[in-house]
Amino acid sequence: MDLIDTKVIEWSSTTGIPDDQLKIFISLILCTLFGFIFKLSIRGRQARLTAGSVFGVLITYYIYRSQIINVLFQTVVVYILVKVLGKKSPWPVFVESMIFVAAHHIYRQYTDYGGWKMDVTTILMMDTPKWTAFAFCVSDGLKTQLSKEQEIRKIAKLPSFFEYFSFIFFFAGSVLGPCFDYYDFDQFINEVNEYKNIPSTIKETLRLLKNAIICMGIFLFTEKYFPLHFVATDEFGTYNVLYQTLWFNIMVAIQRTKYYGGWQLGEMSMASCGITYQGDGKFEKIKAIDVDWDLTYNMKDKVEKWNISIQTWLRRYVYTRIYSEEEMKKSASKQNFAYQMTYVVSSLWHGFYIGYYFSFFQWAIMNNVNKAIFRVSCNTNYLKIFETNPLAKIVRWYIATTVFNVFGITFLLLSVDPILKFYSNIRYVPHILLYGTYAFFLITNFGQKSKKQKE
Structure with missing residues (x-):
């Protein structure tokens, strides 16, 4: 990692592009290349969950280093709240997640007012929709009166922590998003419906x-x-x-x-x-x-x-x-x-x-x-x-x-x-x-x- 960082700093000095932006660009290119490998050669639910999340964790660590702990901590907290509170979890998770990302916004403004340098707040903002949507969809799985869209996207059975963790840290979208629901992720991992026959990407x-x-x-x-x-x-x-x-x-x-x-x-x-x-x-x-x-x-x-x-x-x-x-x-x-x-x-x-x-x-x-x-x-x-x-x-x-x-x-x-x-x-x-x-x-x-x- 240090060797890569040294090269990035050299390239930054040469091109005039900030080093944090170069790191993001390199990470997106790596995710893209791994995406081709993932599509072509990784089959089976467990293999796809494991490969997608391991690479996602590595990319997150490369960008944010020790700040990855913040993401891991919140990921665990949300799962515990959903598991314990069940049908009543959505709004507690929503409020707690918003407070968590707000605290990081405040700290960033205090330490780097007006700055645009990438820090862990970036990925926390993209994971907040995932955490909150997950809680709502699990809650919907325990209800009977739902809209058509909610019925489609509900999670009937609470996924294992590993499945949920793989959703949060899936490499695609782990840098800048965009974000997506567990429903889309689960369909993709299982290669069903439109994902049965994905053409060349x-x-x-x-x-x-x-x-x-x-x-x-x-x-x-x-x-x-x-x-x-x-x-x-x-x-x-x-x-x-x-x-x-x-x-x-x-x-x-x-x-x-x-x-x-x-x-x-x-x-x-x-x-x-x-x-x-x-x-x-x-x-x-x-x-x-x-x-x-x-x-x-x-x-x-x-x-x-x-x-x-x-x-x-x-x-x-x-x-x-x-x-x-x-x-x-x-x-x-x-x-x-x-x-x-x-x-x-x-x-x-x-x-x-x-x-x-x-x-x-x-x-x-x-x-x-x-x-x-x-x-x-x-x-x-x-x-x-x-x-x-x-x-x-x-x-x-x-x-x-x-x-x-x-x-x-x-x-x-x-x-x-x-x-x-x-x-x-x-x-x-x-x-x-x-x-x-x-x-x-x-x-x-x-x-x-x-x-x-x-x-």
Whole structure:
């Protein structure tokens, strides 16, 4: 390990790429290569459980060294809670897991405020959905009234600790995710359903590698021309709104390529072994990102296409668990409460920089506005042009992207002072428009009722 670290430091000095990022890249490449071996030659449940978890532990140790103890400790604690509490385990596990990862966020902010260096918090964030989903699915196995999706994903019998451990430490997804449920993992290990005949994964793996290299290349070569913190300078405030909007939209698009690249590499390490295969020649069962995010003009789609595996976790194990789907259909207030609490959980999962809370609060308001606008388009003819006219669609896309980016910038700036400086520079125009529109719909209820409801 020390020899590898020495080489990584040398490469880091040569390339200018931080050593922790090089370690992550090397780990993902190793997982990908092992994925090919796993797919082609490792057969039988016990062999697949053992090989997948042993390699996963080695990779986790290589990246985090002694900090792997934190992951091992929490993995054991969750299993004990599930075994002891049974049907009542989901929320205790959820709360304990969130507190555990929160403590690491706080420690990281205290020791490396504003830093982006990889530490064990990275894998703890990706394992938290696994721990909590596992508890919910075991609990579902002891219940009778379940939704269709919950019925499919329930765990009828508590797996052995070794099976559960292999799920948590499975090498595919052990570096950057994306995360997945025990149901998908169990189906894959047993090679049943769509996993019976997984086609060659080479083409899909190379496609993801190509996308990742393109994205990372764009970021490395263009980020210096559109630096993030320029939006919080006095000079940025001297430009007109049109120039500012164009500039920060380009800047945020460049910043996104950094995430696209990392997530595509994460998907690559999973695709190589075939766990992302969903049948019909498609490898989209477990995803982190849709790279057409920048092309969609629907705000709902923008939310769902970003960090997809986490969006799925939030929907399955937060939003639909606070109240049942039937309860939320009958009560708009319950639906709204569950929706707001999902944003709160997402904020806490990310950490405690104030920028996260600025972003998620305003994204929540933005999505409420989006829902109101959607109802107007369904119930009236006022907005039909934005569905049919090509030029109007471009305007809609630009507005949706700009609003997302404005509040996404606060997610990147992290601290209060640069955030408020940025808001001041853009004259709070997006905020006035957002809150003004939200207040308009709250006060007037314009277009929110269909003709049938009115009658």
